[in-house]
Amino acid sequence: xxxxxxxxxxxxxxxxxxxxxxxxxxxxxxxxxxxxxxxxxxxxxxxxxxxxxxxxxxxxxxxxxxxxxxxxxxxxxxxxxxxxxxxxxxxxxxxxxxxxxxxxxxxxxxxxxxxxxxxxxxxxxxxxxxxxxxxxxxxxxxxxxxxxxxxxxxxxxxxxxxxxxxxxxxxxxxxxxxxxxxxxxxxxxxxxxxxxxxxxxxxxxxxxxxxxxxxxxxxxxxxxxxxxxxxxxxxxxxxxxxxxxxxxxxxxxxxxxxxxxxxxxxxxxxxxxxxxxxxxxxxxxxxxx
Numbered sequence: 001x002x003x004x005x006x007x008x009x010x011x012x013x014x015x016x017x018x019x020x021x022x023x024x025x026x027x028x029x030x031x032x033x034x035x036x037x038x039x040x041x042x043x044x045x046x047x048x049x050x051x052x053x054x055x056x057x058x059x060x061x062x063x064x065x066x067x068x069x070x071x072x073x074x075x076x077x078x079x080x081x082x083x084x085x086x087x088x089x090x091x092x093x094x095x096x097x098x099x100x101x102x103x104x105x106x107x108x109x110x111x112x113x114x115x116x117x118x119x120x121x122x123x124x125x126x127x128x129x130x131x132x133x134x135x136x137x138x139x140x141x142x143x144x145x146x147x148x149x150x151x152x153x154x155x156x157x158x159x160x161x162x163x164x165x166x167x168x169x170x171x172x173x174x175x176x177x178x179x180x181x182x183x184x185x186x187x188x189x190x191x192x193x194x195x196x197x198x199x200x201x202x203x204x205x206x207x208x209x210x211x212x213x214x215x216x217x218x219x220x221x222x223x224x225x226x227x228x229x230x231x232x233x234x235x236x237x238x239x240x241x242x243x244x245x246x247x248x249x250x251x252x253x254x255x256x257x258x259x260x261x262x263x264x265x266x267x268x269x270x271x272x273x274x275x276x277x278x279x280x281x282x283x284x285x286x287x288x289x
Contacts, residue, residue: 068220091147
């Protein structure tokens with residue numbers, strides 16, 4: 001859980017950094033390519049190809065292609081259609097995708113996880129619900145594409161981890177994840193990128209460097225590692241913890257308006273759903289014992 005909480009704090013800055021300094025100014029496909037390439041550079045020196053079988057390498061690359069490559073393409077496009085708070089709002093369904101996909105891949109059905117995930121969605125909706133008109137639906141669909149890719153990547157990595165030895169040093173194979181994302185980001189930029197919308201300031205380059213090396217490189221490794229150490233309910237709930245964290249950063253640093261009472265109530269519901277999930281796990285363990 002510590003990894004997920006730490007990365008949540010780290011990623012809370014990403015929404016505003018993209019929305020304020022990159023969206024509409026730097027080509028989104030170029031931004032995705034730079035983030036993925038920088039993240040890959042961190043882990044390539046540690047790569048030990050012999051530690052994974054061919055099928056496992058391909059699976060890890062496929063997960064990176066979906067969770068990072070395709071997800072980022074959807075994600076960056078959403079900032080051209082929506083504001084930062086609206087993007088945050090539309091991520092509220094990710095916990096439901098996580099629980100459903102996790103049960104599907106592990107061949108089970110856990111109704112309680114749906115309950116706790118639904119509570120997390122409710123908390124997020126309390127924080128960011130406002131009247132939305134039909135002009136937002138395209139943005140909504142784009143964000144849902146990103147949500148599904150992110151959820152599938154997390155759950156897929158959990159499933160893959162079950163087949164890997166516990167002693168395997170994960171940092172020695174995680175470069176495959178970023179190489180898979182590069183297989184999506186590179187042709188996407190080549191085919192659809194706008195070379196006239198490159199970064200023009202040192203601040204934009206600095207934001208890209210931080211997003212690539214820290215938020216993507218360190219962040220996705222620790223998030224996926226953390227996803228293997230919690231149950232599906234806790235993972236689903238932590239996906240929505242990004243919403244109050246992101247809004248707080250947006251409010252405090254960039255002085256964007258936020259409804260503090262809503263933020264407090266919604267955040268309390270999300271935290272409450274996490275405690276409810278932990279209580280249920282302890283109770284189930286006691287009954288089993």
